[in-house]
Amino acid sequence: MHPTRVIGLMSGTSVDGIDAALVEIVGTDLDLKVELLAGKTYPYPAALREKILAICGGAPISMAELAAIDDAIALVFAQAAQNIQVGYPPATLIGSHGQTVYHRPPGFSISENSVSANILPSHQSPFPYPQSLGYSLQLGRGALISRLTGITTISNFRVADIAVGGHGAPLVPRVDAYLLSHPQEARCIQNVGGIGNVTYLPPRRDDWLNQILAWDTGPGNSLLDLAVQYFSNGAKSYDENGSWAASGSPCYPLVEKWLSQDYFRLPPPKSTGRELFGVTYLHQCLQECQAYQLSPADVLATITELTAASIVNSYHAFLPRMPKCLLLCGGGSQNLYLKHRLELLLKSVKVLTTDEAGVSAEFKEAIAFAILAYWRQLGLPGNLPVATGADQEVVLGEVHPVTGDK
Numbered sequence: 343m344h345p346t347r348v349i350g351l352m353s354g355t356s357v358d359g360i361d362a363a364l365v366e367i368v369g370t371d372l373d374l375k376v377e378l379l380a381g382k383t384y385p386y387p388a389a390l391r392e393k394i395l396a397i398c399g400g401a402p403i404s405m406a407e408l409a410a411i412d413d414a415i416a417l418v419f420a421q422a423a424q425n426i427q428v429g430y431p432p433a434t435l436i437g438s439h440g441q442t443v444y445h446r447p448p449g450f451s452i453s454e455n456s457v458s459a460n461i462l463p464s465h466q467s468p469f470p471y472p473q474s475l476g477y478s479l480q481l482g483r484g485a486l487i488s489r490l491t492g493i494t495t496i497s498n499f500r501v502a503d504i505a506v507g508g509h510g511a512p513l514v515p516r517v518d519a520y521l522l523s524h525p526q527e528a529r530c531i532q533n534v535g536g537i538g539n540v541t542y543l544p545p546r547r548d549d550w551l552n553q554i555l556a557w558d559t560g561p562g563n564s565l566l567d568l569a570v571q572y573f574s575n576g577a578k579s580y581d582e583n584g585s586w587a588a589s590g591s592p593c594y595p596l597v598e599k600w601l602s603q604d605y606f607r608l609p610p611p612k613s614t615g616r617e618l619f620g621v622t623y624l625h626q627c628l629q630e631c632q633a634y635q636l637s638p639a640d641v642l643a644t645i646t647e648l649t650a651a652s653i654v655n656s657y658h659a660f661l662p663r664m665p666k667c668l669l670l671c672g673g674g675s676q677n678l679y680l681k682h683r684l685e686l687l688l689k690s691v692k693v694l695t696t697d698e699a700g701v702s703a704e705f706k707e708a709i710a711f712a713i714l715a716y717w718r719q720l721g722l723p724g725n726l727p728v729a730t731g732a733d734q735e736v737v738l739g740e741v742h743p744v745t746g747d748k
C-alpha cells in the first residue's frame with residue numbers, strides 16, 4: 343500500500359506558533375503506521391500573536407476584525423504548510439486544527455446566563471433542555487488554506503463531536519491509542535501544552551479500547567508562561583528548562599488551596615482552556631501569594647507544583663489503577679523541574695517522553711491532526727466518546743477540496 347503524505351498543522355493554547363508536521367501514513371487503526379518526515383514550529387508574527395492573546399483574554403473585537411484575523415491565521419498556516427514540504431514531493435492532504443480562541447464546555451445554561459438572558463424571547467422555551475451544546479471556536483479557515491496551498495484541507499475538527507453532545511476536546515486520545523498503546527503495559531500519555539491533557543491507555547488486549555480514559559488535567563504552561571512574562575517584564579516568555587522555578591520553593595498551603603478548586607474535583611469527561619486558566623486566574627494567584635511574601639522564583643515553583651500536583655491527583659482520583667509508565671509530550675515535557683516534580687509525586691511510575699516510545703513529543707499534536715484528517719478521508723471516526731463525553735463516535739472535520747486555480 344502506498345503511504346499518504348499528509349501535513350498536520352496545530353497551534354495550541356500557548357499561542358507560541360504553528361507546529362507543522364509532514365508525515366507519511368499507512369494503515370487505518372491497529373495497523374496504523376506514521377513516519378515523521380519533517381517537523382517545525384513557525385512562530386506567529388508578533389502583532390498577530392498579541393491580537394490572538396487579547397481575543398483569548400476576552401478583548402472585544404468587531405466582526406470585520408474577526409474576519410481579518412481568521413484569514414491572517416489561515417495565511418500563516420498555509421505558509422507553514424508550504425515551508426514544511428520544501429524538498430519533498432507535495433502532500434495530498436492537510437489537517438489543520440487552527441487556533442482556538444474560545445472554548446466553552448457543554449452544560450452551559452442558555453436561559454440562566456446573564457449574556458443570553460437579555461436577548462432571548464421572553465416566552466417559555468418549547469425545548470425541554472435549557473442546556474446548550476459546547477462551543478469551541480478555532481480560527482484559520484480551511485477554505486483559505488486549501489485555496490492558497492492547492493491542497494485539500496480538513497479543518498474544524500471539534501464541531502462534529504460537539505454536535506453530538508461532546509466537549510470537542512480532547513481529540514488526540516484516539517490517536518494516542520493507536521500510536522502509543524502497549525501490549526502488556528498500562529500507560530498515561532500526558533500532554534503539557536498551555537493546558538494539560540492525559541490519555542490513559544490500558545494494555546492492548548481484550549476490551550482495552552473501552553477502558554481508555556482521557557481528560558484535560560488543567561493548567562499546563564499557561565499560568566507559568568504568564569507569570570514568567572510578568573516577572574521578567576516581558577523579556578522572557580517561558581521558564582526555560584524550569585530553571586527559574588527550580589531556584590525557588592513551592593508554597594504548599596497555597597498549592598493545597600488552589601487544588602480545592604471545582605475544576606480539579608470534576609470527574610471526566612472534562613475540558614478547559616485559557617478562559618479558566620488564563621490572566622484572571624493568574625492575577626488571583628499572584629494576589630494570594632502576597633500574604634506569603636513569596637519571591638518570583640517561589641511563585642513560579644508554586645505554580646509549577648500546581649501543574650504537577652493537579653496532574654498526579656487527577657490520576658489518583660479518576661484512574662482505575664496507576665499506570666506503569668507516564669509518557670510526556672508537548673513543550674512542558676522539556677521543563678526539567680516539572681518532570682522532576684512529577685517523578686517525585688508519582689513515586690514508582692516511570693516518567694519518560696513519547697520520543698522514547700517512537701513518537702515526537704514536540705510534534706505529536708500536529709501529527710495527530712494529520713492522522714485525524716486521514717481518517718476523515720477514509721470515513722473513520724476520530725473522537726473517543728469516553729474522552730469527550732459525546733453520545734457517539736463521529737467522523738471529524740470539514741473538508742475543503744481544491745477548486746479552480748491556486
Ligand SMILES: Nc1ncnc2c1ncn2[C@@H]1O[C@H](COP(=O)(O)OP(=O)(O)OP(=O)(O)O)[C@@H](O)[C@H]1O
Pocket residue numbers: 353354355356357358533534535536537538562563567580581582583584671672673674676677678707
Ligand atoms: N525548553 C523548555 N523548557 C520549559 N518549557 C518549555 C520549553 N520549551 C517549551 N516549553 C513550554 O512549552 C510551551 C509550548 O508548548 P506546546 O507547543 O506543547 O503548547 P500548545 O501546543 O500551544 O498547547 P496545547 O497543548 O494546550 O494546545 C511554551 O509556552 C513553554 O511554556
Ligand SMILES: CC(=O)N[C@H]1[C@@H]2OC[C@@H](O2)[C@@H](O)[C@@H]1O[C@H](C)C(=O)O
Pocket residue numbers: 354355442445478510511512513514515533535536537538539558613614615707
Ligand atoms: C479547545 C482546545 O483547543 N483544546 C485543546 C487544549 O490544549 C490541550 C487541551 O486543551 C486539549 O483538550 C485540546 O487540544 C488537544 C490537541 C486535543 O484536542 O486533544
